[in-house]
Amino acid sequence: MVLYPVMRKLLDKRVVLASASPRRQEILSHAGLRFTVVPSKFKENLSKASFPTPYAYAMETAKQKALEVARRMHQKDLRAPDIVIGADTIVALEGLILEKPVDKTDAYSMLSRLSGKEHSVFTGVAIVQCSSQGGGLDLDVSEFYEETRVRFSQLSEELLWEYIHSGEPLDKAGGYGIQALGGMLVEAIHGDFHNVVGFPLNRFCKKLAELYHPPRPEDRPREKQDSIPAEDTFDGLGDSEGAGPGQGGARGDRRRPRAPGREHAKDADRKPSVESVPPTAVLELIDGYKVSKALFTACKMKLFDLLRDKGPLSALDVARKIGASEGGTGQLLDVCAGLGLLDKTEGGYSNTPLATLYLLSDGEYSLHSFIMTQEEVSWPFFSYLDFAVREGTVQAQRAMGTAGEDHYQESFYKNREKKLQFMRAMHGHTKVAARQVATAFDLSGFTSACDLGGCTGALAYELARQYPGLKVTVFDLPEVIEDAVCFQPHGPEAGQVSFVPGDFFQDTLPEADLYILSKILHNWPDDKVHQLLSRISRSCKPGGGLLVAEQLLDEDKCRPLPALMMSLNMTVLFQARERSLSEYRSLLQAHGFTDVRAVRTGSTSDAVLATRA
Ligand SMILES: Cc1cn([C@@H]2O[C@H](COP(=O)(O)OP(=O)(O)OP(=O)(O)O)[C@@H](O)[C@H]2O)c(=O)[nH]c1=O
Numbered sequence: 001m002v003l004y005p006v007m008r009k010l011l012d013k014r015v016v017l018a019s020a021s022p023r024r025q026e027i028l029s030h031a032g033l034r035f036t037v038v039p040s041k042f043k044e045n046l047s048k049a050s051f052p053t054p055y056a057y058a059m060e061t062a063k064q065k066a067l068e069v070a071r072r073m074h075q076k077d078l079r080a081p082d083i084v085i086g087a088d089t090i091v092a093l094e095g096l097i098l099e100k101p102v103d104k105t106d107a108y109s110m111l112s113r114l115s116g117k118e119h120s121v122f123t124g125v126a127i128v129q130c131s132s133q134g135g136g137l138d139l140d141v142s143e144f145y146e147e148t149r150v151r152f153s154q155l156s157e158e159l160l161w162e163y164i165h166s167g168e169p170l171d172k173a174g175g176y177g178i179q180a181l182g183g184m185l186v187e188a189i190h191g192d193f194h195n196v197v198g199f200p201l202n203r204f205c206k207k208l209a210e211l212y213h214p215p216r217p218e219d220r221p222r223e224k225q226d227s228i229p230a231e232d233t234f235d236g237l238g239d240s241e242g243a244g245p246g247q248g249g250a251r252g253d254r255r256r257p258r259a260p261g262r263e264h265a266k267d268a269d270r271k272p273s274v275e276s277v278p279p280t281a282v283l284e285l286i287d288g289y290k291v292s293k294a295l296f297t298a299c300k301m302k303l304f305d306l307l308r309d310k311g312p313l314s315a316l317d318v319a320r321k322i323g324a325s326e327g328g329t330g331q332l333l334d335v336c337a338g339l340g341l342l343d344k345t346e347g348g349y350s351n352t353p354l355a356t357l358y359l360l361s362d363g364e365y366s367l368h369s370f371i372m373t374q375e376e377v378s379w380p381f382f383s384y385l386d387f388a389v390r391e392g393t394v395q396a397q398r399a400m401g402t403a404g405e406d407h408y409q410e411s412f413y414k415n416r417e418k419k420l421q422f423m424r425a426m427h428g429h430t431k432v433a434a435r436q437v438a439t440a441f442d443l444s445g446f447t448s449a450c451d452l453g454g455c456t457g458a459l460a461y462e463l464a465r466q467y468p469g470l471k472v473t474v475f476d477l478p479e480v481i482e483d484a485v486c487f488q489p490h491g492p493e494a495g496q497v498s499f500v501p502g503d504f505f506q507d508t509l510p511e512a513d514l515y516i517l518s519k520i521l522h523n524w525p526d527d528k529v530h531q532l533l534s535r536i537s538r539s540c541k542p543g544g545g546l547l548v549a550e551q552l553l554d555e556d557k558c559r560p561l562p563a564l565m566m567s568l569n570m571t572v573l574f575q576a577r578e579r580s581l582s583e584y585r586s587l588l589q590a591h592g593f594t595d596v597r598a599v600r601t602g603s604t605s606d607a608v609l610a611t612r613a
Contacts, residue, residue: 007031007205007208010033010083013082014081015033015035015081016036016037016083017037017038018038018039018066018068018069018070018084018086019037020037020039023179024199027194027197027198027199027201028199031201035085038072038084040064040066042064042067044099045353046060047340047354048097048340052284052285053280054095054097055122055145056561057124058090058122058123059088059125061088062088062124063086064602065126066084066086066127066128066141067128067139067602069086070084070137074137080130082129083128084128084130085127085128087125087126087198089121089195089196089198090123091114091174093117093119098173098175099173100172100173100175101169101170104164104169106175107169108161110174111160111174111175112155112160114174118152119149119150119151119152119174120149120150121195121196123146123195123198125143125200125203126141126142127143127207127208127211128141129211135441135442136440136599136609137599138598138599139600142207142211144203144207146192146195147195148191148193149189150178150190151187152186152187153187159185163182163185168180168182169182177197179197292374294332294336294339295341295371296371296372297332298336298341299359300375301322301332302322302361303333304355304356305360306318306321307342307350307355311349311351312345313348313349314349315329315333315349318333336355340354341354341355341359358432359371365428365432368424369425369427370426370428373411376411380399381394381399382569382572383399388571388572393575394407395572408574411573423456423480423486423487426455427458429519429604430455430459430519430549432604433549433601433604433605434458434459434462435462436599437462437518437606438459438463438466438467440599440606440607441599443463443467443514444467444470446467446513446514446545447469447470448471448473448512448513448514449470449471450473450474450512450514451463451474451475452476452504453476453517453518453519453520454475454516455480456486457472457484457488458487459516459549460473460474460516461493461497464493464494464497465493470496472498473497473498474498474499474500475500475504477501477502478502481499481500482501484499504520504535505531505535512544513545514545514546515536515539515540515546515547516546516547516549517546517548517549518605519605520532521548521550521584522551522566522576522578523570524576525576529587533593534591536591537591540612542612542613544612545612546610546612548588548608548610549605549607550608551563552578552580552581552584552598552600553578555581562604564578566578581596581598584598584608588608588610592612593610593611594611594613595610596609597609
């Protein structure tokens with residue numbers, strides 16, 4: 001087995017390990033990797049309930065840890081490292097994710113759950129390849145995870161407490177360290193030991209082999225989609241053969257998480273059993289709609305507003321205040337607590353920071369109206385997904401009782417109340433990512449911008465805040481512009497933004513050096529997109545820019561999940577879709593835009609910038 005070429009590939013690169021874990025540092029330095037440690041400041045507070053599997057959660061956390069470091073270093077130095085590695089280790093038992101215990105009692109509760117049972121340790125790893133171009137930062141993320149099964153012996157109370165008092169559990173996922181005293185608790189382990197300790201070294205090396213020496217197409221295993229190299233080896237990585245990043249198509253392939261049971265090529269012959277492929281992921285998928293509906297219902301009842309104003313409250317108090325049954329209200333509140341939206345204490349229920357930030361109806365980053373449009377518009381359309389797939393048409397007649405063309409009007413502009421709700425929905429959804437989109441590239445060279453279909457000005461105001469020399473025109477339909485004033489902020493940035501009514505498919509576009517399309521192109525099929533881009537191209541002067549803010553699909557179109565779901569949403573509602581970076585690149589290039597670059601924000605919009613040749 002050729003070991004060193006894997007690491008040698010990285011010798012001339014600035015590698016950063018975005019982790020404070022001494023174990024990860026040790027594993028990687030023992031393997032001969034040279035790197036700098038920059039611990040991530042990403043707060044590990046993603047909602048676990050929103051991930052279909054524990055490993056999806058670990059991979060996303062790993063990714064966010066690495067992205068935070070890449071962005072911070074780029075902002076500080078204007079030069080990001082070449083590679084940032086992030087990792088996250090979790091322990092999963094019977095659908096429950098255990099991270100580091102917060103105190104000894106928490107460690108006790110974790111270890112006593114693990115006692116006498118088998119659990120899984122998942123480490124998610126993200127390898128972020130960075131390139132800085134013209135002040136911008138292009139980030140390509142590859143992620144994977146490894147699973148190791150660990151069986152604990154039956155632990156006596158005495159042993160448990162002695163172990164807890166040793167102090168070892170507190171900085172370790174699941175409350176134990178297999179590499180030290182915790183090794184004595186372990187009866188059996190199936191899989192990579194290093195993965196339990198915090199870093200799946202073997203799988204990492206295979207991933208590097210894939211990234212820096214992608215197999216030739218004819219050598220690839222026949223079973224498409226499997227991201228594991230066919231051979232269980234790192235051979236063939238001789239320096240003379242190495243294809244650099246960007247060659248061979250390996251960059252940017254944030255591969256799909258593998259379904260359990262498709263883990264190793266050599267396992268392919270083994271018949272899957274309910275032990276090796278537990279049904280958890282399927283059971284969680286079955287419950288997806290219940291989770292969404294519970295969130296929609298709590299928002300509709302404005303439970304989070306009530307708990308902000310009057311909380312903490314008991315289930316009975318909440319039930320009385322909203323005029324609902326005590327039993328049903330209690331169930332809904334408990335579900336919200338289980339989903340990480342509420343805290344439940346003896347004093348009653350109160351909002352978690354996640355709910356405070358996004359679920360109040362009037363918060364600065366409120367997604368409340370967006371959630372309500374999902375409930376009122378998307379939900380009925382999704383009920384007819386099978387018809388939409390079979391017939392390839394918008395199911396407006398079945399879902400709304402209206403003809404296809406009228407449903408946009410009916411759904412969003414039927415009356416002023418509906419229109420304002422739609423505007424608030426767009427405002428919140430844009431606002432949560434606005435700062436990341438506005439700062440994804442250095443736009444300080446532009447003096448005027450025009451946000452086409454900019455609605456309430458959520459992105460325009462953020463651009464104005466970030467670039468005090470920039471004047472931004474929001475161009476949108478007259479019925480939108482007449483109510484945009486309701487969303488005007490109080491700061492000085494308001495003076496930099498003006499509103500012009502018009503239809504971007506018909507009217508003359510305002511002059512600007514930078515045009516912006518935020519959440520517009522995903523509303524339209526390719527022919528309409530070409531029509532719009534051709535109009536912008538004619539208005540845009542050479543050297544001018546076009547900033548597109550949309551959720552980017554990976555090149556294989558199977559990830560990331562939020563972009564994938566938004567794409568399905570656009571198909572069901574409008575026969576439109578989300579696109580990958582290469583699809584945007586060819587659309588933009590067809591209209592004279594070059595130098596197409598992207599920054600993935602991990603939020604509700606990624607950013608793509610192109611220059612008019
Ligand atoms: C099961 C197990 C875990 N760990 C450690 O648990 C931490 C997990 O936490 P994390 O959030 O993934 O990492 P972190 O320590 O907070 O570091 P960071 O990467 O900066 O988030 C990591 O340390 C791992 O080694 C062990 O040392 N031995 C074990 O047997």
